[in-house]
Amino acid sequence: MAGDTARSLDAEKSDGEREIDRLFALQKQAYADSPFPSYDQRVANLDKILRLTEAFESRFIEAISADFGNRSKYESVIAEIVVTLSGARLAKKHLRKWMQPRGVATPLHMLPATSRIERQPLGVVGIISPWNYPVFLALSPAIAALAAGCRVMVKPSELTPRTSDVLREAIRSEFDEAEVAVVTGGVETGQAFAETPFDHLLFTGSTAIGMRVAQSAAKNLTPVTLELGGKSPAIIDKSADIGKAAASIAYGKMLNAGQTCVAPDYVLAPADMIEAVTENIAGAARSMFPEIDTTADYTSIVSDRHFARLKGFVEEARDRGAKIVEVGSANALHPQRKLPLTLVVNPPRDAGLMREEIFGPILPILAANSAEAAIAEVNAGERPLALYWYGEDKDARDHVLQKTVSGGVTVNDSLWHVAQENLPFGGVGKSGLGAYHGQAGFETFSHMKPVFYQSRFAKGAAMLRPPYGPKTAKLLSIVRKII
Numbered sequence: 025m026a027g028d029t030a031r032s033l034d035a036e037k038s039d040g041e042r043e044i045d046r047l048f049a050l051q052k053q054a055y056a057d058s059p060f061p062s063y064d065q066r067v068a069n070l071d072k073i074l075r076l077t078e079a080f081e082s083r084f085i086e087a088i089s090a091d092f093g094n095r096s097k098y099e100s101v102i103a104e105i106v107v108t109l110s111g112a113r114l115a116k117k118h119l120r121k122w123m124q125p126r127g128v129a130t131p132l133h134m135l136p137a138t139s140r141i142e143r144q145p146l147g148v149v150g151i152i153s154p155w156n157y158p159v160f161l162a163l164s165p166a167i168a169a170l171a172a173g174c175r176v177m178v179k180p181s182e183l184t185p186r187t188s189d190v191l192r193e194a195i196r197s198e199f200d201e202a203e204v205a206v207v208t209g210g211v212e213t214g215q216a217f218a219e220t221p222f223d224h225l226l227f228t229g230s231t232a233i234g235m236r237v238a239q240s241a242a243k244n245l246t247p248v249t250l251e252l253g254g255k256s257p258a259i260i261d262k263s264a265d266i267g268k269a270a271a272s273i274a275y276g277k278m279l280n281a282g283q284t285c286v287a288p289d290y291v292l293a294p295a296d297m298i299e300a301v302t303e304n305i306a307g308a309a310r311s312m313f314p315e316i317d318t319t320a321d322y323t324s325i326v327s328d329r330h331f332a333r334l335k336g337f338v339e340e341a342r343d344r345g346a347k348i349v350e351v352g353s354a355n356a357l358h359p360q361r362k363l364p365l366t367l368v369v370n371p372p373r374d375a376g377l378m379r380e381e382i383f384g385p386i387l388p389i390l391a392a393n394s395a396e397a398a399i400a401e402v403n404a405g406e407r408p409l410a411l412y413w414y415g416e417d418k419d420a421r422d423h424v425l426q427k428t429v430s431g432g433v434t435v436n437d438s439l440w441h442v443a444q445e446n447l448p449f450g451g452v453g454k455s456g457l458g459a460y461h462g463q464a465g466f467e468t469f470s471h472m473k474p475v476f477y478q479s480r481f482a483k484g485a486a487m488l489r490p491p492y493g494p495k496t497a498k499l500l501s502i503v504r505k506i507i
Contacts, residue, residue, distance in 0.1 A: 040213035044177075047205045048220055051148045051175040054202035060145060061173040063120055069170040070119070072198035073112045073163060080194040081105050084159050084187065091158070091184040093324035093361050099280055104159040107443055111164050114445045114462060115171040122171070122466045125475075133503045136479040143470040145173030147223030150246075152214060152237065154229045155181035155326055156283045156383075162191060165226045165249075166204060168465025174224075176204045179217040183326060215240065222246050224469055228285070230381070231406075231454050238457075249458035249468055251285070252451050253381045256408040258288040258438065259398045259424060260301060261415030268436070269414035270304030273387070276412070276438030278309060278365055281323040282385040283330075286410040286432075286442055289382055292398045295391035302349060302367055302389055309351040309365045316352040316362050325361040325384060334384040337377040338366050341388075346371040395420050399427045407431075407453035412438050431455050 037045070061069075077084075084104060089095040125142045149169040153162035162178050169176045178195070180188040185208070192206035199205075207217060218225065218240035227237045228251040241248045258273050260266070276288050293301045316322040325331040342348050352364030365385045371378055377388055392398040402411070411430035413421055425433060431451035432441040442449055442461075450459025460468045478485065487499050 038212060038216070040207065040209035041216040044207055044213070044216055044220055047177055047201060047207065048148060048222075050202050051177065051205070055145070055147045055175050059147075063123060066119060066123075066171055066173055067116055069199075069203065070112050070116050070167065073167055073170070074109060076194040076198045077105060077108050077112070077159075077163065079197070080190060083190050084194075087186040087190045088158060088184065091155070091186050092326050094320060095280070095323045096321045098321065099323060100159075103157055103280065108160050108163045108167070110443075111167050111445050111461070115167055115466070118463065119171055119466075122463055131507065133484070133506050136481055138477045138479070140475055140477075142473045142475055143172070143467070144473045146469050146471055147174060149174045149176050149469055150217060150220060150222035150225040151176060151178045152217060152225070152227040152229070153178060153180050155183035156280060156285070158184040158187040159191065161228050161251075162206075165228075165460055165465065168460050169224075169469040170204070171466050172469035174469050175202065177217075177220075177222070178204070178206045179214055180206065180208065182208075182210045182214075219243060220246075224249070226458075226460070226468075227251065234456075249450070249460060250456050251449070251460075252409065252454065252456045253285040253383070254406055254408045254451070254455040255289040255378075255381055256286055256410040256412070256430070257398075257402050258291045258412040259392070259402075259414065260291060260293040260297065261395070261413065261417055261420050261424075262294050262297070263415040263417040263420065265414075265416075266297065266300050266304050267308075270301060271308040272414070272437045273412070274305050274308035274312065274365070277387050278312065278322075278385055279439070281325060281363065282365075282387075283323070283326060283383055284439070285383075286439055287383075288387065288412055288438055289408070290378070290388040290390060292390050292392040292401055294393050298369065298389060298391055302369055305367060305387070305389075306349055306351050306365075313352060313365075316364055317360070322352075322362060325363055328361065330384065331361045331363065334363055334382070334386060337375075337382065337384075337386055338368070341368045341371045341375050341377060344372050344375060346375070395423055399424060402428045402430075407451070407455055409451045409455035410434070410439075410441070429453070 085097050085100045088100050123143055125140045127140045130137050130139045151165050158180055162180055166176045180191055188208045195204050195206050218237045221244035225241050225246050226249040227234055231252045234250045234252045238248050260269050273288050313322050347369035349367040350364045363385050368388045371388050377386055392401055407429045409431040411433050413424055413435050429452055434441045441447055445462045448459035448464030449461040450456050
């Protein structure tokens with residue numbers, strides 16, 4: 025009867041759900057058979073990532089561009105290929121040190137015992153990767169998981185299907201599916217993936233979807249790392265070099281046409297600098313992209329729905345009296361879905377582009393006449409994934425950093441803290457939960473197992489066992505004085 029019920033339930037599952045179940049069972053058994061891969065095995069897996077990234081580089085770039093409508097090949101090399109190679113090479117360089125057990129101090133009253141923390145692979149890791157950087161944000165967490173000795177299953181976004189197919193082919197070219205596997209499919213497959221009892225699940229995407237993923241994972245008490253987003257501010261202090269700050273902000277906003285979770289979402293600057301800031305950002309953007317319609321270097325918006333959403337933000341702000349500055353054609357070719365960098369000066373605080381993460385090349389510029397005003401503006405919203413501060417006044421800088429909470433910070437530039445693999449990358453509050461990259465990623469996918477090694481010469485522990493009496497009381501009085 026039980027077998028008939030199980031077969032009936034399995035028959036109701038989709039092909040995607042059955043494939044997830046098959047691969048998960050395969051990887052769980054593989055982990056059970058080899059729960060602690062050697063250093064050499066882990067290095068070999070990292071080498072596989074390096075080989076497939078380089079071997080499939082041109083195909084990744086072509087597929088990403090086709091999925092977007094147009095994606096600059098240089099942006100794909102910088103933000104997909106180079107950072108993936110960098111992460112894998114850094115993991116190889118430091119892996120032996122990361123794997124070593126770490127001794128910790130043992131209190132005097134517990135001597136001569138010893139204590140240490142041992143890094144143990146968690147098991148099978150699930151990765152749900154997004155569409156905006158479909159190679160890097162699939163392979164970067166996989167690198168961390170493989171370094172930690174785990175098995176990996178990846179569910180890439182259905183919004184970039186060509187890239188997902190190439191990614192699956194690339195993984196199959198180097199890995200047995202018991203080591204790393206890619207599962208493709210739509211929303212239902214993603215839901216089933218999130219409900220799989222992984223040993224750890226990492227999701228990169230929007231806050232709204234991240235909350236649903238966390239709820240699905242909670243059914244199995246699956247621990248999660250959530251890399252989400254939010255409204256990341258760029259604060260220009262009165263001590264800043266406006267030209268340098270503007271060029272940095274323009275680049276950070278226009279990379280991937282603003283479809284970046286850590287892109288500057290809005291600018292805060294003193295009121296008497298707003299005009300100069302607006303002019304300098306527009307000038308920097310024009311120098312990078314003189315005409316967005318005719319260049320292959322400017323990336324398209326990924327879908328008609330996202331394009332319409334962004335245009336709606338601009339039109340609402342325009343209708344409500346905000347000053348609009350479009351850098352490039354205001355009539356972007358719709359088949360290409362190219363949207364010009366659009367500066368929106370002092371929009372209403374309740375406008376859509378101030379309430380939601382923009383995720384496109386639209387940049388509100390707001391007045392904040394003091395560090396306290398900028399801090400209050402940031403703290404009035406949810407905690408952002410990134411914060412950017414520009415200026416030369418170190419006291420003002422430190423004051424802002426101490427009074428605000430964000431996932432990460434770059435000072436006098438944008439985006440760079442994400443590319444620095446020795447820094448953990450993650451959010452806080454509604455911008456995310458947990459972190460990875462470098463050693464932080466290795467530790468995310470490891471169980472930091474505490475081990476207490478009792479000495480054969482230890483006598484005190486036995487003296488604390490029943491039956492209790494005067495000797496117990498005397499020993500406890502000694503312990504209380506030395507702890």
